Amino acid sequence: MSAFGDAPVGDRAIREHVEVVIVGSGAAGAAAGRALARAGARVLVLEEGPQVAPEGFVADSFGAMAQLYRDAGAAVARGPLLIPIIQGRCVGGSTVFNGAICWRLPRDVWERWCAADPALAEALPFDAIERALDEIERDLGVAPTDPAIAGRKNDLMARGAAALGLEGRPIRRNVRGCEGLGRCLQGCPRGHKRSMDASFLPEARAAGARLFAGCRVDRVLTRAGRAVGVRGVTAWGGRFEVEATRAVVLAASAVQTPSLLRRSDILHGPVGDGFCAHPGVSVGGRFDEPVRMWEGATQGYEVIGLRGEGLKFEALGFGAEILAMRLPGVGAELARGVATLEQWAEWGAAVRAEARGTVRPSRAGSTVRYALGDGDLAKVRRGVRVLGELLFAAGAREVSIGVHGWPERIADPSALARFEADGPRDARAYAMAVTHMFGTCRMGSDPRTSVVRPDFRHHAVDALFVADSSVFPSNTGVNPQNAILALATLCAGRVAAR
Ligand SMILES: Cc1cc2nc3c(=O)[nH]c(=O)nc-3n(C[C@H](O)[C@H](O)[C@H](O)COP(=O)(O)OP(=O)(O)OC[C@H]3O[C@@H](n4cnc5c(N)ncnc54)[C@H](O)[C@@H]3O)c2cc1C
Numbered sequence: 001m002s003a004f005g006d007a008p009v010g011d012r013a014i015r016e017h018v019e020v021v022i023v024g025s026g027a028a029g030a031a032a033g034r035a036l037a038r039a040g041a042r043v044l045v046l047e048e049g050p051q052v053a054p055e056g057f058v059a060d061s062f063g064a065m066a067q068l069y070r071d072a073g074a075a076v077a078r079g080p081l082l083i084p085i086i087q088g089r090c091v092g093g094s095t096v097f098n099g100a101i102c103w104r105l106p107r108d109v110w111e112r113w114c115a116a117d118p119a120l121a122e123a124l125p126f127d128a129i130e131r132a133l134d135e136i137e138r139d140l141g142v143a144p145t146d147p148a149i150a151g152r153k154n155d156l157m158a159r160g161a162a163a164l165g166l167e168g169r170p171i172r173r174n175v176r177g178c179e180g181l182g183r184c185l186q187g188c189p190r191g192h193k194r195s196m197d198a199s200f201l202p203e204a205r206a207a208g209a210r211l212f213a214g215c216r217v218d219r220v221l222t223r224a225g226r227a228v229g230v231r232g233v234t235a236w237g238g239r240f241e242v243e244a245t246r247a248v249v250l251a252a253s254a255v256q257t258p259s260l261l262r263r264s265d266i267l268h269g270p271v272g273d274g275f276c277a278h279p280g281v282s283v284g285g286r287f288d289e290p291v292r293m294w295e296g297a298t299q300g301y302e303v304i305g306l307r308g309e310g311l312k313f314e315a316l317g318f319g320a321e322i323l324a325m326r327l328p329g330v331g332a333e334l335a336r337g338v339a340t341l342e343q344w345a346e347w348g349a350a351v352r353a354e355a356r357g358t359v360r361p362s363r364a365g366s367t368v369r370y371a372l373g374d375g376d377l378a379k380v381r382r383g384v385r386v387l388g389e390l391l392f393a394a395g396a397r398e399v400s401i402g403v404h405g406w407p408e409r410i411a412d413p414s415a416l417a418r419f420e421a422d423g424p425r426d427a428r429a430y431a432m433a434v435t436h437m438f439g440t441c442r443m444g445s446d447p448r449t450s451v452v453r454p455d456f457r458h459h460a461v462d463a464l465f466v467a468d469s470s471v472f473p474s475n476t477g478v479n480p481q482n483a484i485l486a487l488a489t490l491c492a493g494r495v496a497a498r
């Protein structure tokens with residue numbers, strides 16, 4: 001396929017008539033596209049970014065960011081601290097370069113959604129979500145990380161968890177034939193990761209869907225209170241307009257979907273409010289032995305024993321060039337550190353934060369405002385402490401917590417408890433990143449407090465659906481890809497039933 005998929009590249013403006021147009025080809029768009037095409041609908045998926053084949057993925061992290069990530073990975077949530085918000089802009093969306101970690105939607109999360117809005121229990125029954133997840137897991141080959149390709153960083157985390165008596169397990173991943181090349185975050189060069197570009201999108205096309213890449217939707221078109229299509233611009237400088245007779249399905253992500261709605265003057269309900277996330281922090285540890293964190297399954301082990309506290313820990317797997325940036329020291333000290341690069345491992349904590357932020361369209365795309373509260377920062381401090389303790393328990397000689405105002409190197413594990421108690425209350429002392437986002441077009445029965453109904457239909461505009469994690473009433477505390485795939489599949493079922 002060309003970089004623009006099935007799009008008719010040329011000088012003429014594109015005009016298409018379909019039954020269903022889907023905006024975005026990431027987890028939500030691919031799942032909705034596959035389900036709708038299989039249900040017999042004439043579907044067109046529009047994606048702003050390019051199609052990149054596995055052999056075109058580049059090995060270096062910054063090159064991959066330029067190629068596959070939105071704003072080259074430089075977009076930030078604004079608050080006291082600028083927090084990178086990392087998203088995809090390519091066919092397959094963020095699934096192309098995500099860590100392949102698979103989780104089912106936890107029942108306790110769903111129960112809390114239903115307790116707050118009982119209509120959800122009826123419209124979105126847990127057993128329907130479970131059935132969708134069963135099929136998704138089967139189709140994506142989800143299985144625990146194969147110990148043969150796990151790599152040292154993952155084995156060491158298992159050792160640390162066992163020593164501390166914390167529950168952990170090999171990560172369940174959507175891969176087939178993974179060789180442990182450690183390049184998931186740059187896109188798997190061998191196509192082993194079952195990201196959407198390599199799985200649901202080809203399956204959607206096989207069922208008759210078309211995919212236009214390089215097509216950015218700028219406006220949802222409405223007539224007499226009904227969504228009738230979309231229009232936008234192409235990467236080659238043209239324009240397109242798509243008429244959709246049955247439905248417009250937004251799957252552009254929890255940041256881009258609310259911006260698109262607002263840009264289209266569809267301002268009903270708390271659109272763009274309620275942004276929530278799992279900010280992540282990481283801690284490095286130096287071992288006596290070689291770890292080579294860039295080798296093995298990119299992310300192959302997780303510690304889940306503190307999920308009830310809103311904390312989840314994962315072995316990380318970014319490239320050596322990123323790891324080098326995280327080493328303590330400058331000048332000669334940093335140079336000596338780089339010489340020991342293969343002895344370092346970096347592990348991360350995902351924090352289920354309570355904070356709620358906003359998303360608004362801006363000239364640059366979208367502006368996200370987000371500020372962590374005191375309780376969230378207490379969780380961050382605890383997360384840093386536990387990461388350090390895990391590293392020491394696994395055999396690290398020293399750890400580097402990367403928190404401003406605190407020693408760059410910690411060799412005494414007892415210092416970590418002091419850090420949790422006395423560490424900074426000011427968010428600006430920390431380095432964080434966000435990769436999981438939710439809640440900006442919440443689903444619910446009350447049109448004053450939600451944007452879409454419990455069946456994914458927009459409260460005020462007919463034939464308009466939202467399929468991505470914008471609709472999640474809250475964050476989930478676990479990696480969201482498969483929950484998004486499941487809910488988008490159920491959304492497609494509602495569209496198909498129209
Ligand atoms: C680095 C990283 C690692 C992650 N690791 C994991 C993991 O291991 N496990 C897990 O469960 N989750 C992981 N996630 C999260 C997961 O990948 C995302 O939650 C999920 O992909 C979101 O799905 P989505 O469809 O909402 O958005 P995306 O997958 O981001 O896709 C949205 C797509 O819509 C396109 N789009 C946006 N606006 C427009 C427009 N106006 N017109 C046309 N197209 C548009 C975008 O270009 C993009 O391709 C990770 C995320 C990141 C960034």
Ligand code: SF4
Binds near residue numbers: 185
């Ligand atoms: S770890 Fe390597 S081989 Fe395995 S899926 Fe990721 S990039 Fe592909």
